[in-house]
Amino acid sequence: MIRFNSVRKTFGAKQVLDGFTLDIPDGQTTVLLGYSGTGKSVALKHIVGLLEPDEGSVEVDGRIVHEMSRGELTAMRASIGYVFQFSALFDSLSVADNISLGLREQRLPEDQIVRRVAASLERVGLADQGTRFPAELSGGMRKRVGIARAIALEPRYILYDEPTTGLDPVTSAVIDELMVRNKRELGVTGVVVTHDMRSAFAVADRIAMLYQGRVHLVGTVDEIRRTEDPLVRQFIEGRP
Amino acid sequence: MTDHLNRIGVAQLGFIRRTGRWAKDAAHAVSLVRTWGPLLALQMRRLGVDSIPIALFLAVFTGIVLALLASYIFTGAVPLYFVGALVAKTVMMELGPVLTGMALAGRVGANIAAELGTMKVTEQVDALETLAVDVHAYLVVPRVFAATLMFPVVTAMAVAVGVVSGWITATSLLDLSTPEFFKGVRQFYHFKDVWFGLLKSASFGAAISLMGALTGLRTQGGAEGVGRSTTRAVVLGCEAILVLDAFWALVLL
Ligand SMILES: Nc1ncnc2c1ncn2[C@@H]1O[C@H](COP(=O)(O)OP(=O)(O)OP(=O)(O)O)[C@@H](O)[C@H]1O
Numbered sequence: 001m002i003r004f005n006s007v008r009k010t011f012g013a014k015q016v017l018d019g020f021t022l023d024i025p026d027g028q029t030t031v032l033l034g035y036s037g038t039g040k041s042v043a044l045k046h047i048v049g050l051l052e053p054d055e056g057s058v059e060v061d062g063r064i065v066h067e068m069s070r071g072e073l074t075a076m077r078a079s080i081g082y083v084f085q086f087s088a089l090f091d092s093l094s095v096a097d098n099i100s101l102g103l104r105e106q107r108l109p110e111d112q113i114v115r116r117v118a119a120s121l122e123r124v125g126l127a128d129q130g131t132r133f134p135a136e137l138s139g140g141m142r143k144r145v146g147i148a149r150a151i152a153l154e155p156r157y158i159l160y161d162e163p164t165t166g167l168d169p170v171t172s173a174v175i176d177e178l179m180v181r182n183k184r185e186l187g188v189t190g191v192v193v194t195h196d197m198r199s200a201f202a203v204a205d206r207i208a209m210l211y212q213g214r215v216h217l218v219g220t221v222d223e224i225r226r227t228e229d230p231l232v233r234q235f236i237e238g239r240p
Numbered sequence: 241m242t243d244h245l246n247r248i249g250v251a252q253l254g255f256i257r258r259t260g261r262w263a264k265d266a267a268h269a270v271s272l273v274r275t276w277g278p279l280l281a282l283q284m285r286r287l288g289v290d291s292i293p294i295a296l297f298l299a300v301f302t303g304i305v306l307a308l309l310a311s312y313i314f315t316g317a318v319p320l321y322f323v324g325a326l327v328a329k330t331v332m333m334e335l336g337p338v339l340t341g342m343a344l345a346g347r348v349g350a351n352i353a354a355e356l357g358t359m360k361v362t363e364q365v366d367a368l369e370t371l372a373v374d375v376h377a378y379l380v381v382p383r384v385f386a387a388t389l390m391f392p393v394v395t396a397m398a399v400a401v402g403v404v405s406g407w408i409t410a411t412s413l414l415d416l417s418t419p420e421f422f423k424g425v426r427q428f429y430h431f432k433d434v435w436f437g438l439l440k441s442a443s444f445g446a447a448i449s450l451m452g453a454l455t456g457l458r459t460q461g462g463a464e465g466v467g468r469s470t471t472r473a474v475v476l477g478c479e480a481i482l483v484l485d486a487f488w489a490l491v492l493l
């Protein structure tokens with residue numbers, strides 16, 4: 001279980017998160033919606049301790065992230081896969097080495113690393129691309145390598161930061177399906193940041209709308225579909 | 241008044257705590273040999289071996305200029321075999337380490353700052369952290385160790401080439417014979433000259449790579465930020481060389 005307790009975060013004079021409270025239940029996929037620049041990526045970074053809240057706290061499995069010791073933080077990070085908005089692949093490493101780096105750090109035996117790299121590339125449909133370098137891949141392929149890098153850790157949580165933004169509809173649908181399968185077949189708890197409504201409805205169990213630094217509305221997919229809330233309706237329908 | 245003292249006390253405590261945490265992080269990173277060990281050879285090649293051409297290029301011209309300069313200063317005043325002494329001593333103790341250091345501050349410092357800065361702004365550094373890889377052990381330690389080990393090697397080569405180029409200049413352009421030149425070299429040679437120069441160059445390597453890595457990791461704001469970090473790393477690296485140069489002269493001479 002991941003839990004945000006009244007998180008406040010400012011950068012200089014800019015207030016980004018302001019009383020952000022949200023529970024992310026296990027075994028489900030929670031989608032975070034919100035306008036560009038409302039702090040969705042900032043919220044995700046708090047979960048893995050890349051950013052520290054000014055006030056409030058983030059809990060992962062009942063432990064406050066910014067109070068964890070080095071060892072606890074390492075263990076927690078090993079249980080969370082993070083798919084970055086712009087993939088953030090290591091461009092000096094091949095696709096296979098991108099995926100194996102985190103596994104090596106966990107000191108898995110070499111044969112198991114090889115097996116996991118192959119299995120995760122297979123899962124994202126890039127089985128024969130292991131020797132290529134990130135610069136040689138298309139945007140959609142990079143996103144899928146980013147997902148493969150996350151699932152290779154066999155994490156309990158995966159945080160997806162705009163996994164389908166900038167992709168064609170078919171590739172987007174492939175990635176949506178991948179996220180659904182990760183939940184169904186691997187039992188992964190997902191947090192998906194997106195402003196792609198089609199993708200949101202395809203993968204979500206719950207949807208939370210972020211507005212002005214806090215959760216404006218949270219509910220199941222059906223609740224969000226039927227809501228009369230003007231802000232959410234405007235966002236869903238894409239009206240100016 | 242007490243309020244003021246209090247503030248100073250608080251600021252100092254903060255500084256001590258930060259330094260303490262930094263030292264703990266650094267010690268932890270160095271202890272992760274499994275993370276940085278496999279990367280050391282690659283960095284030694286990239287930062288050290290690949291820097292040899294530019295270092296030797298500089299050394300050749302330093303030797304030529306020193307020989308000509310020495311003969312101009314000494315002619316009619318001091319026996320000409322002193323040219324050998326001046327060339328050898330200044331190349332070993334000062335110009336070899338410092339000019340090599342300056343050249344490598346441009347090459348190595350900029351290279352590290354640009355690479356780590358790009359990794360920072362493209363979130364590759366964040367990605368390392370989320371994969372539970374120690375960023376300092378993976379990115380900083382192998383570069384700093386490689387530079388500290390390789391700068392003396394590159395400098396030693398530059399010193400050798402500088403002396404040889406001074407000797408060739410002295411024998412071919414000046415009225416100096418080979419035995420005379422090396423008489424001057426030997427007469428004033430102390431073993432300390434060599435290790436003094438190499439010790440300095442090791443400290444330059446450590447300082448340049450550390451400046452490059454830390455400014456790189458602190459990069460903010462896209463390609464422009466990477467440019468700023470790179471410039472900053474080179475400037476800081478050159479300043480560090482001058483300060484360390486004076487420091488070692490004060491402490492060891
Ligand atoms: N490290 C940082 N330093 C300073 N400001 C930051 C930093 N990270 C984020 N911000 C600011 O915080 C705000 C929210 O950023 P964030 O990346 O979370 O937006 P987002 O909701 O993910 O938007 P998008 O949908 O465009 O990705 C932005 O105004 C951004 O400029």
Ligand SMILES: [Mg+2]
Nearest residue numbers: 040041085161
């Ligand atoms: Mg974002």
